[in-house]
Amino acid sequence: MADEAPPSYTPFFGIMGATAAMVFSALGAAYGTAKSGTGIAAMSVMRPELIMKSVIPVIMAGIIAIYGVVVAVVVANSITDDNSYTLYKSFLHLGAGLSVGLSGLAAGFAIGIVGDAGVRGTAQQPRLYVGMILVLIFAEVLGLYGLIVALILSTK
Template sequence: MSSDNCIITTTTTTTTHTYSIPTSRLVNSAAGNVFAMPSENEERQPFFGAMGCMSAIVFTCFGAAYGTAKSGVGISAMGVLRPDLIVKNIIPVIMAGIIAIYGLVVSVLISNNLGQGTTLFANFIQLGAGLSVGLAGLAAGFAIGIVGDAGVRGTAQQPRLFVGMILILIFAEVLGLYGLIVALLMNSRAGDAKC
């Protein structure tokens, strides 16, 4: 064994493998030399930050797509009876699209901080931030889609329902906004990580 590397040879019934392992990765124990735990800047650590980046945009886009599709079905059904209300009742589709913007903002912020030198703690914070905005956006998109579908159909029959539908849509949209705020706060703390 040299001062820099430890040569390990393993033999099976058919093959023999020889490995050269840096001694810095070995620890003396009662069982002999064993491998040390990975260092804090392991090359796999940015995976968690990348998963946070991905989950931020993917889940919010799922929510926005569902909200748009579900509201669009209601607008199409309502447009047969009252084509003059189509433009007025397109608000649920617009509000569903805003949900994806929340995920895009957080995803871009997380991707700007991805890199080999980041700590495991920072990458877990980024994963949490991405999941926060992503899952909140998914829930908000579902709520907007269901409310939008029923709301535009009801507005076609009773125009006084429009204001109530808008208020419910605002409360559904704010769920995604809560996820965005938490994600921004978490992501701002990712750079402060010491371990």
Template sequence: QFVLNSFCLSKQHHSLDMTTNPILLYGDPNQALFFGGMGIVSALVFGNLGAAYGTAKSGVGICSVAVLKPELIIKSIIPVVMAGILGIYGLIISVIISGSLKAVPYDENITKNPSEWVYNYALGYKQLASGLCCGLSSLAAGLAIGVVGDAGVRANGQKNILIALILMMIFAEALALYGFIIAIVLVMSG
């Protein structure tokens, strides 16, 4: 309230009046770009963290199995491949969000008409939510793939364990896919 009062003290500065200046009423649309940028960061960083954890945890299991049974390396690579897909989900969402980040020019005709703004806070919040949906669900899936993949790879010497491993990987990957689908819906609805 103090900031607005200090801006509106003088009636001779009508451009700073709350009723006539949409930037004071709705907020600066160029500051909303921060939330879109955080959506990009969230999708990419959390998705890659999930992919890295899944790859590292499964990779340790593959290395320990390869010492005793080198012929099982190719069969054991499935968790690493499925963990790598998680990073791709984050990359896709980040590229889609970054394509819609556009600064609003500080032209007097545009700043007075919020309907002409190409970016606003609602869009920034949607993009942040989209990035968090994709990124955090990919992180959760990466944790699941890493733990299940490590245990499955170590037990890969047993017959019939490969089918169970693939099924567990599919359900773990589905966690990331749910977040990816919601992220796409959120980004495209903006």
């Protein structure tokens, strides 16, 4: 019974894990970039000298996509077509992809909203900048938590 081959659909779940990691984290990064970018564009009309200082939310949103790429590559490289890739392993990979993907989506939304409001507010009151950076760090770490869980799941 232990030498029995896993079902033919076993790799599907691993592939869906890699896909979920990339798609959801890229969606979060795209939303964070777009939302923060509109804030930067609105702010730059009033204070064009602050444009480079206000790019921080866009950079932080891009990092979210990197988390997804890392997990997608780890999962995709673990998928094999022989009997060593079990259903259990494929479910772990699905969980890893959903973990980093959905936490990256949430982090991207948070970064976008905080980045938009933060850069607009910084144009009016420069002392707001440090507070914006702190909140952005707390939003970014949500994606990092998902990455940590995904790496633990994908290496079991």
